[in-house]
Amino acid sequence: MVKRKMCIIGAGMVGSATMMAILNLNLVAEIVLIDQNEKKAEGEALDVFHTTSFTYVPNVMIRKGSYEDCKDSQIIVMSAGPSIKPGEKPDRRILTQTNANVTRAVMKEITRYTQEAILIFVSNPVDVVTYIAQNEFGYPRHKIFGTGTLLDTARMRRIIGEHYLVDTKNVHGYVLGEHGQTAFITWSICNIGGIPIDSVAPKFKLPPIDKEEILKKVKNAGLEILLAKGYTNYGIAESVARIVTAICLNELSVLPVTTTLEGEYGITNVAISVPCIIGKEGIHDILEIPLSLNEQEALKKSAESVMKLMSDFEII
Template identity: 45%
Template sequence: MKSHTNNKVVIIGAGYVGSTTAYTLMQSGLVSEIALIDLDIKKAEGEVMDLNHCLSFTKPMTIKVGTYEDCKDADLIIMTAGPSIQPGGTRLDLAKQNSQIMTSIMKEIVKYTREAIILVATNPVDILTQVAVESVDYNPKKVLGSGTVLDSARFRYLLSQHCKVDARNVHGYILGEHGDSEVAAWSLTNIAGSPLESYCDNCNSNACHGLDKEGILNQVIHAGYHIIDRKVATYYGVSTAIKRITEAILRNEHSILTVSSLLNGEYGIDKIAMSVPTIVSSEGIHKIVELNLTDEESKLLKKSGDKLQEILNYIK
């Protein structure tokens, strides 16, 4: 992997998430080149023009409308292409439609590279991460989804609001499906190293009326729906999560993030892509971290895997 001052990223999809990701990466100074690919070439051209007009305020870089040939020397390919769920549509319909799109995109990518890291952000992200691997037999260590990185950030934010502390001092994970069956790892959640239950017991805040775990998890699960209901799409949060994952890859950080990847027996789950704590590096998936969950958390995680398997069976 090249120095982080000389990295090329290809973004496939110039919609809300793709264009905002390009803007976020441009501001970050992480990359030297961004190629933006979209079936709507005029849309891609407009986004690239707008972004290029910012370059006198940022670190030097190249931003251009790309083609699949740009994948040939890319370090990272970010997938944001595909429609979101529409009114009256179902998750199953979306999974089937976007899995077909993902398969066609992967077939184009492997004409030019099998070395680039693939980061999937299109929903349903766990299903599409698995489709990206299996459709063209891509190295599963080089394919990861944005998973529950954003969900975990939402979880930490809500706990920080409840406990009146900086979100950066709250540590906790949302695991499993990026969706309705995701699991809060309450047993691993801590504030500044203190287990959440201990912290709450010693808080002595008159304003606190107890921790509503179910309510907080429901807010995390439904956050995207609430945002979409109010502003059509969610893109700031996911693009920032993508930037964080990109940073871990391009800087070879070995950071632990809840990205989605194909599990092979970890947590008792096999041949299913889902989110668990993972060491992310320039290799992509460096290592799955198996943490000690409670029996109930393990049961819920396997149940989440079963739900994903049902969707896979449907689209296959």
């Protein structure tokens, strides 16, 4: 039996919610929480650890730790660094310089102990920090990726599912590109149970969706939650849990995650979200799905937007 050990770097709202989401998967034997604020990490870990006494919670070892714990971990989640707060400009990009520095510091520590673990990046701007991690440290690139537009995709499916009164899991399609304002929905392949999205309304005897309004809602969902409660954590935590499940069970699931493209879709040297096959080795393959001409152009514009951001901060 192989002991599944997982490290979560960052004991803030996202890291703590991720710890609970991972615990409830019943797929790992040990969860280690790492943070500069050791007391915070200890408190969060102990709080969750006490829940393992209940019969419906798996008996997982949960504790605070240090970067040395990375050496025998199979999965490491990076959620350290500041997030947008109420009252600040609602743009993940303002975190670029700070979280670029945090990413480099964290990667320097991780690579002292391992190049075997799969690294999942959550911190924003996720496209930029994923690019830094994948390209500056000689770490196997397929073992590093970001949560990207996975949560955006989940939000899109939820909104469409509610409109047509169907289980959101039967809504298929992606939000791709930057995890931010240049993201777009792949309407050309979006469907409900195999019915193309443009043909759904008459079959369900309901009004058609407003595509522009849905994209707007998807892009503004994080801000709406931020203004309502001060932070976002549960949605992204479950996004990480979805990825961890695909890794632990070697599902070979197709998920939209952030990775550096090297010619796929005619795009090079920038990290954005595209559909990838995720399994026990990380990214098994980057899929080039069919996109309409408008969607191809939207993906390229999104890539250019991220590339300009990295150029502005001298990351490339």
